[in-house]
Amino acid sequence: MRLSERVSRMKPSATMAMDAKAKDMVAEGKDVLSFALGEPDFPTPPDVCEAGIQAIRGGHTKYTPASGTVRLKKAICAAAERDLGLTVTPAEICVGNGAKHILADIFGAMVNPGDHVILVAPYWVSYADLIELFDGTFTAVEAPADRDFVPDIAAIEAAVTDRTIAVLINSPSNPSGGVFAQEDIAALADVAVRRNLTIISDEIYKHILFDGRAHFSPAMVSEEARKRTIIVDGVSKTYSMTGWRIGWSIAPADFTKGLGTLQSQMTSNPNSIAQEAAADALLGPQDAVEAMRAEFGQRRDVIVGLLNAIPGVSCRRPGGAFYAFPDVSSYFGKTLRGRKIETSTDMSMYLLDEGLVSTVPGDAFGVTDNIRLSFACSTEDIRRGCERIAEALAG
Template identity: 45%
Template sequence: MLTERTKKIKPSPTLAVDSKAKEMKAKGFDVVNFGVGEPDFDTPEHIKEAAIKAIKDGFTKYTPVGGIDELKEAIIEKLEKDNKIKYKKENILVSCGAKHSLYNIAQALFGPGDEVIIPAPYWVSYPDQVLLNDATPVILETYEEDNFMIRPELLKEKITKKTKAIIINSPSNPTGFIYNEKVLQEIVEIVLKNNIYIISDEIYEKLIYDGMRHISIASFSEEIKERTIVVNGLSKSHSMTGWRIGYAAGPTDIIKAMTNIQSQSTSNPTSIAQKAAVAALKGPQKCVEEMRKEFEKRRNYLVNELNNIPGISCKMPQGAFYVFPNVKQILGKKAGSMEINSSMDLSIYLLEKAQVALVPGSAFGAEGYIRISYATSMENLSKGIERIRNALEGLQ
């Protein structure tokens, strides 16, 4: 018999959409895939070359569980330079992707009776990772008019004696919005007063637009640094999704516990990928800026086009590579005998009618929205938008 925890969780909706789109493509359908959160650029050459060198040098054996010193030092250097946070090697754990880092945190911190506050819209894995560790996700609603940032007064209302942590994601998946300094400071004060932890997912920090800047909540003070676990990785910034390198930085005792957990699950991240990650962090960063500029161009085009489609309104996101348009005006309409009563209905309709794959807002805890990834070519964006426009014209 399966355990109770397996009944609490569901497959990742974003990966399910991607899988369905690929299945349709394999059958010969010309599907435009706006569903997956994966840069469409190749991994930069100097990173690939570092991996090839690692293989040729025979760097293909086990490494220390928590990552090689060379990579930890590169991460420490990056965190101090980019985020103004100082750590030592005992504060760093390298894992098999940022998702693995988050799961290690959940394993180390959460248990029966614990509550974890998760602002919605949220990345799909946050609630399920909490549930997998027998804790309770407490969903905190945020609002489009606030750029989906937490309202401090609503956060206070959600905190109980059982609250263990809050998860912050900035820039956000799925909304693309960034937390500003004022709201972060208010969150810091609430967290310190209530003696809870912050899990700060900063995986999209390099993809920020309009001259805005990313602020890590751990940089506000030594006191809040001791209550924060920062999560980051190289998948989005350096187009290294398949390399599976993420990392966490936090208090020594928590990182030690996470390392012990990792030693009994995956052991070390891939040795070759670790060497590639060193090259990514310490090598030229021009490739990151080139990707960022291209994403910004795509974002501008996509938001403009979406706002010209009747029934859709889309605010300009500040980071990541997603837009999160409001489609509430479309809900309640019909396509023949099919009623579009939810974001899931709309997603199914657009996949079947227009052969455009995207993710319903309900997957992120935000009904009435859809997520479109612009980690695809301008040609695909243009084709997909035209198909969406034509498909929606057929609704009554």
């Protein structure tokens, strides 16, 4: 059976592919430690789980409006006021089946063939493929390690063409942990207003910040900037609800209406039970959010210290999210245990086969020198994994 050219161009998610291979090896009886998947290892908070159970018992098992329930939208409005100081209306919110689905909706609603989007490299693995799925093009502006993985805003403006419609940022960043400072966001907002661009701001990790950093959204800069900003968010990372599949956008009402129309023809509504639980997560106690953030901070310190102790490995301290993104390029061109290492993909495959440690190559994120390790796992596993990496790199 023939596949369309559009689907034939797509690549499987590198994170999912590496995690699947690791699980296959585990099924074969191998003791693989997986640092590939960006999924918190904490349970969903008990009160949120109970809200899901009560939603089932209360009969919340039918269709909802395609773009989400009024209750969840009002909860998102309340959270936006609490976390961002923004007054948002339900008409500005579209709820989807996770933030990835919302991003697909956004590109489907805004990208015409040949339209151009600017990304920041390293970027999350799905951004580029989603843009190309809708026949768009992209340019990646480098966010170098010596700038803590935050790009020069002047470089972003220099990448603007007459077909550029949007800039997509992710702060804190997956995979680098880079965090845009308030002045960077303000400068980007100025570019967007002057150059008639939309800012797509993926804020899914905004509650996972370290060292006293604060989140700042482009929508907070000015009313003009807010009119040009689409916020993407969800409950997956903040509340450890990856499997519940609830994400949303906050955008001008006219654009949001288009998202809802598209979604009504693609998937209809998000899961009704998960919507009820997500509303309770947003409106209920936030103690679990801070507890998880604090634990991630401790794990960050452990993994960065251990990685930097390995000869030839250099790892910056991420300012947010739960990923370490070490530079392993000093090993490129070398032969380890009979295997030539030329790329980050070679390195990730070598560490999986020889060290039984699953990572994601930087090639998947638009850069060449790094690999990504998620520290959304126990400190014990972090120590064991870094020990295995050190042994494998010793040859």
